[in-house]
Amino acid sequence: MKYNRILLKLSGEALMGQQQYGIDAERLMQYASEIKSVQATGVQVAVVIGGGNIYRGVQAEAFGLDRVQGDYMGMLATVINSMALQSALEKLEVSTRLLSGLTIQRVCEPYIRRRAVRHLEKGRVVIFGAGIGSPYFTTDSAASLRAIEIEADVVLKGTRVDGIYTADPEKDPTATRYPEITFDEVLSKNLNVMDMTAFTLCKENNLPIIVFDMNTPGNLERLLNGEPMGTLVSMGGTDAGRDGRKPLPEPTQSLLRPMVGNQPEQA
Numbered sequence: 001m002k003y004n005r006i007l008l009k010l011s012g013e014a015l016m017g018q019q020q021y022g023i024d025a026e027r028l029m030q031y032a033s034e035i036k037s038v039q040a041t042g043v044q045v046a047v048v049i050g051g052g053n054i055y056r057g058v059q060a061e062a063f064g065l066d067r068v069q070g071d072y073m074g075m076l077a078t079v080i081n082s083m084a085l086q087s088a089l090e091k092l093e094v095s096t097r098l099l100s101g102l103t104i105q106r107v108c109e110p111y112i113r114r115r116a117v118r119h120l121e122k123g124r125v126v127i128f129g130a131g132i133g134s135p136y137f138t139t140d141s142a143a144s145l146r147a148i149e150i151e152a153d154v155v156l157k158g159t160r161v162d163g164i165y166t167a168d169p170e171k172d173p174t175a176t177r178y179p180e181i182t183f184d185e186v187l188s189k190n191l192n193v194m195d196m197t198a199f200t201l202c203k204e205n206n207l208p209i210i211v212f213d214m215n216t217p218g219n220l221e222r223l224l225n226g227e228p229m230g231t232l233v234s235m236g237g238t239d240a241g242r243d244g245r246k247p248l249p250e251p252t253q254s255l256l257r258p259m260v261g262n263q264p265e266q267a
Contacts, residue, residue: 002226005044005120007147008035009140009157012050012081014215021053023084027215032088034220035125039094043224044120046150047127048143049085051077071135075102078139082129083107095124101133101142113149120150140198148205155207156223157194158214163231164191179228182236193233202233209233 010031017024039045054077059070082098089096097119098108108129109115119126131142140157147155164186167175183203186193193199193211202209212230213219223229 003043003153003224005150005152006038006046006224007143007150007152007155008045008047008220009143009155010047010049010085010214011159012052012054012078012139014053014158014160015049015081015084016053023053023081028084028088029091030217031214032085032092032094034214034217035089036092036094037221038224039123039125041221041224042123044123045125046116046120046146046152047082047085047125048139048146049078049081049127049129050139051075051079051081053077054080068135071137072102075130075133078131079104079108079129082127086127089125095122096127097124098127098129101128101130104130116146117150126150138195138198140194141201144194144198144201144207147207148201152207155202155209156220157209157211158220159211160213160215161211162213162216162229164193164211164233178231180232180234180236183233184236186233203235206235208235 015023015027015031017027035045035047051074055070055073056077063070079098079100079102082100086096086098097116099111099116099119100108101111103110111128111133116126116128128142128146131137131139132145143155143157146152161169163177163179164181165172165175165177166189169175169177181191183199185191186199193209194202199209201207210223210230210232212223219229
């Protein structure tokens with residue numbers, strides 16, 4: 001496998017399957033099976049899932065509700081989806097822990113960085129629910145932040161399309177897919193990958209993103225086995241590998257190497 005630790009970002013809307021709302025059991029079990037296959041190879045898997053199949057915080061203002069209240073409602077929707085995914089994984093006998101940005105002691109653990117990392121090191125799938133626990137931040141931002149905190153190697157954004165295109169492929173049949181693209185190119189071309197806060201977090205911490213089709217069975221495992229798939233967003237450069245990270249330069253006179261990307265937490 002190319003990666004030791006991944007953060008998988010899933011869309012809440014994708015859980016609807018062919019339904020108009022809610023959770024499609026077949027799609028849920030497909031996702032759980034995909035995660036189990038990858039986890040069984042030794043890859044440490046963390047997951048963030050949205051809540052758009054139940055409620056989106058940005059809908060609040062359209063309904064005349066307070067935006068902050070609406071965002072908290074959206075966070076609770078992500079907890080529902082996270083609990084469903086946890087149950088599906090445990091049905092497949094995958095050890096799983098649900099950590100929440102909101103304190104809901106009866107159903108999930110509070111998010112503590114060191115606890116999350118320890119769960120991953122023990123081979124458990126970790127699901128992060130309730131976003132970051134604050135309004136005005138999307139689950140994309142939660143995925144980027146949690147990935148940086150746990151020092152994930154990559155953010156894998158599972159969608160219903162197989163990468164980033166020059167235009168919406170569902171509306172423009174002439175749209176072409178980018179196999180690889182840099183953070184700066186995404187910004188200059190005004191491509192919609194993540195919200196700006198989430199995207200900037202990844203860019204500033206040199207954390208690569210791969211956008212791929214999660215709805216095709218087997219794609220997640222094939223991607224992690226190194227098959228070219230989806231679109232890689234990275235800092236770019238001729239020395240960057242498929243994982244998007246450039247190697248650290250060799251030291252010259254100093255014995256200290258400059259840090260690239262995410263620095264480890266001080267003890």
